[in-house]
Amino acid sequence: MNSRRNFLQKLGLSALAVQFSPVTGWAKNQAQVSDQPYDGPVLRVAIMGIGTYGNIVARALQASTKAKLVGVISGSPEKVKDWQSKYGIPDKNVYNYSNFENIKNNPDIDAIYVIVPNFLHKPYALRAATTGKHVICEKPLGRNAKESQDIVDGCKKAGVKLLVGYRMHFEPKNLEIISMRNAGDFGKIKYFTGNGGFRIGDPTQWRLDREKAGGGSMMDIGIYAVNGARYMVGEDPIWVTAQELPKSDTTKFKEGVDETITFQMGFPSGAVAQCLSTYGMNYVDRFLLIGERGWAELNPANGYGPLKGRTNKGELKAVSPPMQQTVQMDEMAGILLEGKTPVVAVDGEEAIKDSKIIDAVYEAVKTGKKVLLKLS
Template sequence: MGSRRDFLEKLTVSTISLPLLYNPTNLFAASDEAYDGPILKVAIMGLGSYARRVAKAMESCKRAKLTGVISGTPSKIVEWRAKYGIPEKNCYNYDNFDRIKENPDIDVVYVITPNGLHKDQTIRVAKAGKHVICEKPMGINAQEGQEMVDACKAANVKLLIGYRMHYEPKTVEVIRMRKAGEFGKLKFFQGQSGFTIGDPTQWRLNKKLAGGGAMMDIGIYSINGARYMLGEEPIWVTAQETKTDSVKFKEGVDETIQFQMGFPSGAVASCLSTYAMSHLDRFFLNGEDGFAEMQPSTGYGPIKGRTHKGELKQPHITHQTLQMDGMAQLIFEGVEPIVPLDGEEGVKDMKIIDAIYLAVKTGKRVDL
């Protein structure tokens, strides 16, 4: 298993994209109804494995369409042009993509490149006057994230982060239950996010490109999950790092970090982020009146879960289809998901990651 993409793909059960049947709060864009409104024209930057997944999911979108690509590999551009019927004038490389400014066929660029490239690429897209969707984590630290937010505000374009789980039906149902008070006073969250990483030469194990290790890849799911499951922002963190392979996981590239977060209500979170253990994709939420357990909790395939009221039975719809249709609805109509996914949301996660790394380094509790 070589990467988070591989790990999450292993969890995917082959499904046919279904119309969205579960729509209790009108937060999802996909539906049975015909749609004849504006279409979000999307260019994808970085044509790796996850980009392929997003492109495939967009084939089922009603509000978003793939119209352009940006890549440093000419052969990939040729392949994508043939597969998706993309005109040559909508294809760019990393040197000339600033020219999208003059292209009305592109409304937004989805940045799906290594973490260390996100900031500069996002700022260039913003200066070209296009909206930005950036994969998570949005940068390699909170300062980069804030610079990205500021640049997009200055350019009057939107910056959205690829938090697909904010549109996932079972996840949304648990958040709805929490908002309705069905779990009572919340006491505890546990998040386990991990897999055994493969190829030691990949960019995810390169400090400059990744910004770290497992925490910057899979660990962010437990951070973001703790925040949306508990509905609060943490006020302190503690963390401990374990490294068993210093050759594969060089200085600044974390293998395993256990971290804890405290929240204003008194609730606590205990989480694990690792590149050294597989089959870790579980969230557990405990309250005085009930609980929610999700396993798998963030994989691409059907999320499975139960609460004190029984099994979660909301249908599986391809996450990225919901995400891209939902983001189109946000950009065109201002319809927000149940949990924000703007740049400010991304910065909140980055501040926590910064604090976790500081806690590892100092061995002390870090207040947020």
């Protein structure tokens, strides 16, 4: 495993292997799902960016009930032709990065899903907002809290809804743990640990370019621990401390590109979190929540494939979907078209909080001091 792509492929192998399996097969195991075919509104999506993750979302949309892939925005004509063949996208719904504002005149597209490198999130999300279509943007929303705030403000000004690609907020095992915590099964929460990472490969990729990524591992894999700590503990942190480990390769991990950071967060209730974000170690993918009367663990915690989880009461009962992104898009369609409220927020305000925490982590690394947080 020597690249992000290999990392994603390995963690997502089970999901991708069943990408064409009907999600209804999974859904029939869920007691709340009706046997009646869906007959409600469908979110018609244009994907911007057809790299590795864009392709995963496209495949997931094939099995979606409430969302459908209808358009594509890309600067790669040959790839676009392949997408048109695979997904039946008509010529009138094909755009490039120079003309995609013309989507405002296309009544067959409801939302634009921005899946491009971090440094393009702000300019492209703001341009997408001017089309009058809803905007879904991958995380992190911006390279820092200011960029994230600018995107939120731009979408509000344009009068469009903004969602962020927090797929784990809809993942059944995560939601089962949150439900158990809310029911008091674990008692008062005392501790959380969130570890994520892999050995990154190609040194020329944009994720190892500070200007394009906004940092290093914290901007890519660290955000899972930042966000996971918040929804697992059920609070927003009030302080952060952090330490950067010595770099194994200063050519690959240049100034401003972190390889490994450990960071700690404190919460109003007194709970604490200890987290790790790394581009230097494989097999790092675990959440652990500990309360006064019980505990819950996810291992793996963030991969695309089925997650594994248990608590002090035994194995988690929730069934993992074939593709997390299918559930994500179904649920996002419900939010955008029907006004549904998710268990864990996936809006721009949620993303701003994560960006503020990541900014504070970098500040704590630089200063060696505890950084106080004000997230609301």
